[in-house]
Amino acid sequence: MKAVLFDMDGILIDTEKYLTVYKQKAMREAGYRLDLETAYKFRSCASVFAREQMKGIFGEDFPYDELRRRRQELMSDHIARFGIEKKPYVEETIKELKRRGYQTAVVTATAEDRAVRYLEMVGFKELFDEIISASMVKLGKPRPDVYLYACEKIGRKPEECMAVEDSPNGVNAAYQAGCHVTMVPDLTPADEEVKKMADHVVPDLRGLLEYLK
Structure with a gap:
């Protein structure tokens, strides 16, 4: 492992829960009801896939792009008011990985400009060798494109890389790319399907360090 x-969301910063809350709020404003179980299925899901799936649930007239923009507005307002919460053990984990000689990169479904801004806000940006966004590839998670591109950028084969993910869509993307996968569950536990794809599941980032020993 190199x-x-x-x-990022749900692993490095505690934003996944707010993405869900404000997605539900945006839909309520438009007269739609999105239950939590359904909302969780779209974590880290690229818009090209989420749009199609949500239209299948709510009908062809479902205004996906309009509601996505509204969710982004609500999320931006929240961050402007309250800032961004860090997930536990991030800094000490990354610094220890660097001490051991590992390369580190962020591989996120969030747009590049927002990802960079969020990481700068919490002081994490300089911890990573690369910041890779799904906006840099044709298809985002759960397709493997963003992980394959990340491996290319850092000059490593997928089998030399460990991906750390919190959602089934993210785990699926990394697994399809050929990476090893550690899941750190955030909003939902690992189900049996996820466990088949993940090398292991740990409660927090300290478990990653133990595994890599």
Whole structure:
């Protein structure tokens, strides 16, 4: 193992719960009801896939792009008011990985400009060798494109990389790319399907360090 690739929302910063809350709020404003179980299925899911699936649930007239923009507005307002919460053990984990000689990168479904801004806000940006966004590839998670591109950028084969993910869509993307996968569950536990794809499941980032020993 030569490199560790980190998802951002739900792994490095505690934003996944707010993405869900404000997605539900945006839909309520438009007269739609999105239950939590359904909302969780779209974590880290690229818009090209989420749009199609949500239209299948709510009908062809479902205004996906309009509601996505509204969710982004609500999320931006929240961050402007309250800032961004860090997930536990991030800094000490990354610094220890660097001490051991691992390359580190962020591989996120969030757009590049927002990802960079969020990581700068919490002081994490300089911890990583690369910041890779799904906006840099044709298809985002759960397709493997963003992980394959990240491996290319850091000059490593997928089998030399450990991906750290919190959602089934993220785990699926990394697994399809040929990376090893550690899941650190955030909003939902690992189900049996996820466990088949992940090398192991740990409660927090300290478990990653133990595994890599």
